[in-house]
Amino acid sequence: GQNIDQPTEMTATEGAIVQINCTYQTSGFNGLFWYQQHAGEAPTFLSYNVLDGLEEKGRFSSFLSRSKGYSYLLLKELQMKDSASYLCAVGDYGQNFVFGPGTRLSVLP
Amino acid sequence: SAVISQKPSRDICQRGTSLTIQCQVDSQVTMMFWYRQQPGQSLTLIATANQGSEATYESGFVIDKFPISRPNLTFSTLTVSNMSPEDSSIYLCSVKEDGAMNTEAFFGQGTRLTVV
Numbered sequence: 001g002q003n004i005d006q007p008t009e010m011t012a013t014e015g016a017i018v019q020i021n022c023t024y025q026t027s028g029f030n031g032l033f034w035y036q037q038h039a040g041e042a043p044t045f046l047s048y049n050v051l052d053g054l055e056e057k058g059r060f061s062s063f064l065s066r067s068k069g070y071s072y073l074l075l076k077e078l079q080m081k082d083s084a085s086y087l088c089a090v091g092d093y094g095q096n097f098v099f100g101p102g103t104r105l106s107v108l109p
Numbered sequence: 110s111a112v113i114s115q116k117p118s119r120d121i122c123q124r125g126t127s128l129t130i131q132c133q134v135d136s137q138v139t140m141m142f143w144y145r146q147q148p149g150q151s152l153t154l155i156a157t158a159n160q161g162s163e164a165t166y167e168s169g170f171v172i173d174k175f176p177i178s179r180p181n182l183t184f185s186t187l188t189v190s191n192m193s194p195e196d197s198s199i200y201l202c203s204v205k206e207d208g209a210m211n212t213e214a215f216f217g218q219g220t221r222l223t224v225v
Contacts, residue, residue, distance in 0.1 A: 033213060042201060042216035043152070087151055096142055097214060099152040 002026050004100035006088050011106045012078055020073045020103045022088030030091035032064050032071045037085045037102070046086075047073070075105075083107045111136055115202050115217030122192055122224050129188045130220045132202030137182035140205040142214070143175070147198045155200075158185040192224045 004024045012018040024032070031050040035043035049055055049064035049071060061074040073086055088100040112135040122128050132141065141158040155175055156164040164177035178186045189196055202217040 040221075042218050045213040045215075048213060089152075096140075096154050096157060097152075098154075099144075102151045 002090075002092075002098045004088055004090060004098060006086075006100045006103045008101065009104045009106070011108060014078055014080060014107055014109050016078050017074065017076050018078060018105065020075075020086050020088075020105070022071045022073070022100055024069050024071070024088070024090050024098075024100070026090045026092060026098055028090075028092035029066065032062075033089045033091060033097065034060075034062050034071075034073045035087040035089060035099075037087060039084070043087055078107050080107050080109065111138060111204050111206055111215045113202055113204060113215055113217040115220060117220055118218060119221040120223070122222065124193050124224055126192055127188055127190045128192065128222060129186050130200055130202070132185045132187070132217055134183045134204050136206070138204045139182065139207050141179065141185050142203040142205075143177065143185075143187045144201040144203060144216075145198045146201060146219070152201065155187070158187075189222065192222075194224045197222055197224045 006022050033048050034046040036046050037043040047062040049062050052065055054063045059076045064071045083106050085102040085104050087102045089097040114133045116131050143155040144152040145155050146152050154167050155170045156166040158164050158177050158179040160179045160182055174190055176188045199219045199221050201219045203214045205212050205214050
């Protein structure tokens with residue numbers, strides 16, 4: 001079966017650091033993707049992990065542990081524009097994605 | 110990166126009618142997907158649109174309700190048939206570029222459908 005879990009909502013303060021966790025149990029694994037989705041807009045790609053470890057991209061970093069079925073997205077120096085939903089997605093062997101429920105992040109001044 | 114044009118961007122439809130959503134990509138891609146995003150929820154894959162053959166539907170989705178066309182490598186349509194208020198959702202077209210196995214997906218802007 002396919003199961004991806006994320007916290008439903010998180011709140012953080014501008015300038016702070018926030019970590020959004022994702023755990024997964026999927027029948028196939030072809031990489032772990034993070035997407036950002038602002039309200040009323042399409043998802044946009046943030047990061048991708050296929051090997052264990054940390055991938056850093058500016059203010060955003062993503063970590064993967066395949067043995068634990070675990071990933072996190074780390075956002076540093078939070079800005080108001082980072083208020084959005086963050087979707088964890090697992091690529092399966094069928095070339096498509098299984099998306100998690102998404103985490104709605106609110107950044108407060 | 111692929112650029113996807115999806116239309117209409119939104120529509121309000123009467124129950125019992127059908128709506129066809131179009132997805133145009135600026136490059137030829139093998140893999141095109143249709144997703145549904147119900148209010149406040151994440152994305153659920155409806156089907157993979159295959160060029161030259163019938164679409165591959167996920168569990169819970171059937172061709173009679175969501176017929177899909179894929180006449181060439183740059184275009185696809187999704188029809189939502191015999192609509193009911195439960196079909197009110199955002200429908201998203203997505204593509205993966207040909208080449209590497211593990212590539213990100215690109216999304217159209219979505220079609221916000223309200224059925225009244």
